[in-house]
Amino acid sequence: MTRVRTKVVLFFLFLFLININASDKAEVGKAAPDFNLTGSDGQYYALSNYKDKFIVLEWNNFDCPFVKKHYDSKNMQTLQKKYTDKGVIWLTINSSAKGKQGFYPPYKLNNKIKEYEANITGYLLDNGGTVGKKYGAKTTPHMYVINPEGILIYAGGIDDIPSTDIDDIKKAKNYVSAALDAAMEGKPVEVKTSQPYGCSVKY
């Protein structure tokens, strides 16, 4: 009898803990919720490992035409290179569920990362979608910038022209670099949120 009761208590405690986690949602201007994910390289990545650093989160699905726009044009890789050279941590996250578009075994993802010459700190596997949902990631790409104090300072689109047309990149205002440049100079970030555009995240 007591064993059953313990089980019930444990069950509710478990539900309670799940609840705590679920309410831990990302919000611009507040502390970015921590997470732990395995990378395509088999390493563990925790947000809390990168204290005192700028962090970029990039939601990714290599089969999405909007992602292709920014990778085929090298726009994404150039951005990654520019800021990782300045010490920014760049985490690319894949929240495609098993069997959905963009879901691949790690070695295939690593091949794609190599082919595209991506300059990222890690490619994180979130196939359960928990981190994606915690951050409210809706599209690929969907971009987030976190400052060295751990505060989320930007969430939204990569730029201001929603399209799949590569020619639009040079005309567009890149919100990620605008946020990073401003914050690195100690200036306020002008556009803190924008409408993300792209394919839906394949949860």
Added chain:
Amino acid sequence: MKTLFIIYLFLLISINGAKEKVNRIDAELITDAKSIQPGKDFYVALKLAAPPDWHTYWRNPGDSGLPTSIKWDLPDGFKHGEIEWPAPHLFIVEGIANYGYEKEELLLVKITPPEILKPNENVVLKAEANWLACRVECVPESKSLSLKLPVKFETPETDKNISEAFNAARKKMPLKNIPISFKASLNENSVIITGESNLLNMKDLNNIRFFPNQSGYYNNSSKQILFKNKNYFTLQVFFDDFKIGIPENVNGVIYNENGWNKDQRKSIEINVNLSE
């Protein structure tokens, strides 16, 4: 030499074959008018036919996607209006919400010819349509379209089938002049839309939903809360966690499963200032 020629031919064919991209969505430019008159407005439609499971997007695509667009290339003096969007459907997959169209949809556009046109000559309207076709995966598609029409002074004959399809499409557009007075006010992380009318039977309101024209403000997937009283109703529409700001106006479409009038028109237009 002969072999070279054959290889050359083969290459030519395969290059041409590669150029011709097959779209998932069938696109066509149609009109019910068999001829046009100088200075007299008429309608053309971009007809998009999606195979099962595929869809295209409304003016506000929702959480992801892209709206369909038309780039017109019209003869001198011709003018075109904007797409007159039928009310969209809401699709929610794994918490991501989109507004768009399945199956066959007509996007009507008004064309105004110039006052002076030579009779019996043909006019060619050209357009490039761009849309995003999505099932689970998305494919950007486009097609160059054209429509040839003769100029005549007399009232044009109409194609009955296309006229009927145009009328059916117009019935899917949100009603504009309805005797409901709307207001919208800010309430913390939401907007409260109030609709007041003595002519409305509140019992007829069912499954009400606001579809915003603008993207970036509202939570497209969350529940909207309806409250009904004698001669008014309120609808609470929540903002997105990452809203791009507070909108100045609340404009969009309000859908009612039971229909707003005796013709069972299911959507109406709303465009009001947002007050504090």
